[in-house]
Amino acid sequence: LSSSSPTEIGDTGDSVIVQQVREGVWSVKAAGTDIGGNADSFGFFDTEHSGDVSATLHLEKLVRRNNDSKGGLMMRASRAVDAPHVSLLVTAKDGITMFSRATIGGDTVSKNVGVWHEDMELRLVKTGNSVECAYKHSSAPDWYVIGTATAELDSAAVFHVGQAVSSADHGEHSQLTSGVVDVQPAL
16 A cells, blocks of 8 residues: 555646645645546546455535536546546536446446535445445435446556546646545455
């Protein structure tokens, strides 16, 4: 496991800014044009992992630049712009949405549930190259599973897990406020 580091994936037009807001809560400000298609442009605050893991993120809020801004939790094969990934992101337009790119340079597919409230828990559970995506309101006892996506995450020795933010506006920031990503071995 490496320490967290902010990274620009693709040409975002500005640096990722990460600040601790209070104990256990972080602000990630990032620009970028999108997470989607066959290449991405966003800010990523991530750590490296290997094997089967469960990652959970407490998302307090997302300050959006526009309706296409998005932020949330991502598992990604590498920091390349066209890397395979599975993400559970919040957008103003579509609410909580599962995004995935199965192969290097492949198209990104999405499935949204149209639900969005501040103070949400997002969870990705990786088993091999299969990732289950689930969410719940922080005060709710039960997880709602959106679905499972397949992406080539095990092709390298390590993959990346962290907060992803795209403002959908080159050079202009959106801001994700969340807890740290809690990554545990998958059971």
